[in-house]
Amino acid sequence: VSSDFFNLLERLVGGGVDFVIVGGFAGIVHGCSYVTQDIDICCSFTSANLLALQKALSDIHPVHRQTANRKKLELTKDNSIEYKNLYLDTDIGQLDCLSFIDGIGDYHEVKKASEAIRVEDMELHVLNLDALIIAKKAMNRTRDKETILQLEAIKKLKNEKP
Amino acid sequence: LFDGRTVKWFDGSRGFFIERRNKTSYDDIMAGTSRKQNRTKAASQQMDEVQPAINYGIDVSVLVQNMARSHTERIMRHQIALNTAEQLRKAKPS
Numbered sequence: 001v002s003s004d005f006f007n008l009l010e011r012l013v014g015g016g017v018d019f020v021i022v023g024g025f026a027g028i029v030h031g032c033s034y035v036t037q038d039i040d041i042c043c044s045f046t047s048a049n050l051l052a053l054q055k056a057l058s059d060i061h062p063v064h065r066q067t068a069n070r071k072k073l074e075l076t077k078d079n080s081i082e083y084k085n086l087y088l089d090t091d092i093g094q095l096d097c098l099s100f101i102d103g104i105g106d107y108h109e110v111k112k113a114s115e116a117i118r119v120e121d122m123e124l125h126v127l128n129l130d131a132l133i134i135a136k137k138a139m140n141r142t143r144d145k146e147t148i149l150q151l152e153a154i155k156k157l158k159n160e161k162p
Numbered sequence: 163l164f165d166g167r168t169v170k171w172f173d174g175s176r177g178f179f180i181e182r183r184n185k186t187s188y189d190d191i192m193a194g195t196s197r198k199q200n201r202t203k204a205a206s207q208q209m210d211e212v213q214p215a216i217n218y219g220i221d222v223s224v225l226v227q228n229m230a231r232s233h234t235e236r237i238m239r240h241q242i243a244l245n246t247a248e249q250l251r252k253a254k255p256s
Contacts, residue, residue: 003248007240028240031228033221035243084195117233124233147216153215154225 003049003093013122019043020114020125029126032150038094042110045099052078065089103138
């Protein structure tokens with residue numbers, strides 16, 4: 001099944017999920033040239049928000065991607081507070097939901113370090129360029145080296161723009 | 163003869179002074195900082211700053227093109243690239 005990140009984002013926005021796009025996909029939004037296979041979001045891990053997320057994804061069969069038998073996402077008001085991160089797969093793409101971003105902080109800090117963008121008729125929040133660079137550096141992963149160089153180049157090119 | 167932005171010289175063959183107004187001032191001309199040179203200097207400085215990315219093998223021109231696009235276009239183009247990659251991955255030898 002092909003991924004459809006636009007559709008995935010539409011569902012989250014339509015479902016009233018409070019989230020910020022982070023990670024590799026945020027890099028795409030800022031202009032990076034690589035291809036990423038999932039969307040990372042940082043979201044409020046309150047029961048209400050997680051249940052809204054579950055509802056928004058309900059008809060695209062969300063499962064816990066990293067469990068042995070790809071366990072179905074079955075959040076309840078009680079068990080939802082146990083999670084810190086959710087690594088999901090759906091019929092239209094992978095979605096990683098994180099409650100904390102290294103170098104930035106929890107959802108509230110991430111939201112503060114985000115910028116609102118308009119994509120067609122949706123308003124999305126994306127981690128801003130500076131914060132994304134900080135977050136990528138904080139993770140200190142070899143595979144992020146190219147991403148960091150791309151983001152830094154974009155920042156310099158943006159600053160040079162007349 | 164220089165006078166600010168005006169250059170005057172005597173044309174012997176015609177027997178009169180010719181006056182030409184320059185876009186750059188005398189000081190600019192003498193300092194070698196015309197607008198064109200400023201642009202070249204800025205472009206060169208820009209290239210210096212993105213040099214680490216270039217050295218790593220990143221095609222900076224693609225980033226420049228992406229930056230000229232809207233957020234929607236960036237997301238759509240990424241989706242096309244991802245779908246193409248997924249199709250190629252699934253492809254079987256004919």
